[in-house]
Amino acid sequence: MRREILKNTRHRGTEASASAKATADRPGRRSQRRRRLSQCVVFSVFWMMSVPAFAQVELGGTYAIRMHEDYIERGPGSYLGDFTGMPLSDEGRAKALSYSSSLPSTIERQCLAQSPWVGLYRPLALRFWSEVDESGRVVAWVMAGDYLRDHVRIWMDGRPHPSANAWHSPSGFTTGHWEGDTLVARTTHVKTAWIRRGVGIPGSDQSTFTVFITRRENLLTIMSVQEDPIYLTEPHVVSRVWEFDPRASQGPLRDTCNVGVEIPSLEDTGEVPHYLPGQNPEEDFMVRTYNIPKEAAMGFAHTLYPEYRKTLRSVYKPPESCGRYCCGWIERQGLPGAAPGLTCNDGNLPPALRKALTTADR
């Protein structure tokens, strides 16, 4: 049809100077031209009606963290031996129990905390921006955060994932597409990294992530489904919320890994800090501190579902008091002004500061 239109247009152009009489002499041709134009208009109208009326959502900007879930895990860090909520395989559990806090002090392992979607497990703001081609079409969405070793670049141009034998990079390889208001991303080619930092819960380089990024008004929800044939028995799902905030902290980009604690005695020894099976002193920490069954602390998949409460009902008794990290969010919100007179028991506060807070504002 386009060829026909061009043909007609050229025809009209070449005969623009011809007289009206000449045109009138050929009524059949004029009628034909009008019919074709009408067909073109009708086609255009119906084409416009059939085009989907949605476009991708503008994700660009900074988003402030809302640590209203898993505060301890994402803030100060989980307790050693706390694998609650995880569907670990026997291999995953064994590897997690071999973890020693000195492990990340070895240079070869200092990047284990930096998985591509580590932002879901950290107290960090996120920043999104798009990369466009010369026509303005979005080629990729990029996510950055102040703890990420590398940006996560979500390719939107339809390129395929590389061969299974291709190099695995710190940020993996991610493609995406829109489903309504949700950007659906799929990440492969990752490196071995921890799922939760500080407790050694591992994710292998065979992990894949399906991630759903949805912006609703000012809230950004990211749900991640991590599948790992080595260390997980079923997909590990988390969903987190951020809030759009142009002033959200972006922090210093930590695009290089560093050790948490430098231990000179480890240098050049070849020693890998670890616990042998059965020798992790914190293996029973959650049992003795929070009275929960060991299988729940050790991350068996069946403990993630409501029916497990039948088991818990007969064995669980709440501790007499909350021992540590009880105030969490409040404590971090600009003490002492945010909520004066706090009395909640938080073992993380220095005694002098606690005393000052609990007496000064009463």
Add this chain to the structure above:
Amino acid sequence: MKTSILLVVLMTAAVGAQGRATQERATTARAEAPIDLTGQWVAIISEDWRWRMITPPKGDIVSIPLSLQGQQAAEAWDPAKDEAAGEQCKAYGAPGLMRGPIRMRISWQDDNTLKLETDYGMQTRLLRFGAPAAPGPRSWQGDTSAQWIVRGGGGRGAPRFGSLKTITSNLRPGYLRKNGVPYSERALFTEHWDVHSLPNGDKYLVNTNVVEDPVYLQAPFQTAIHYKLERDTSKWDPTPCDARF
């Protein structure tokens, strides 16, 4: 000129047809639904396990932005007092319930009302589309107004997506957490419901929600909760409210 007139007529007809189609589609919320929320969904307790699966000790208010008043109320929690007052369902009000270890069944009660039932606490909440009903007495589940957020579907064969937004008010004072972390009767509970699918057919429901409470919170409490669709519904296990476990 005639061509222009023809174009205007066709455009008008097209827009009119689209409008009429929208009106016809919009006759009921059920017919308009851009996503299917019906079915049995199970909460996957992969986050905050120690605070959702079991009752944490009194005073454990971590993660929740309580005001001083909220903190004082949490520290005064006494389940025996709740039981004596017949208020053992305080942790089963909508804002606390959705974060609980629940299975929920969602179905259409009628063409403009979604019914949400839970086995945990045996609660029922109605999500009403259209004009809100006159508020009755305050209840654990409050009054929920619902609205589809529709995207796409503008023409023949075009994909249609969307989500559900609900706002719940008229709540009885209850608990955000089983250990007495409170919300007041002035709380407003806003939820965004999204359904996501994996290539293997697994479906997840994500509830992004905000609890605003000028009495007990110093900032909105914002979380996302995920559930998985269950084809096997045999694990549905109705249990009454329990103030302690």
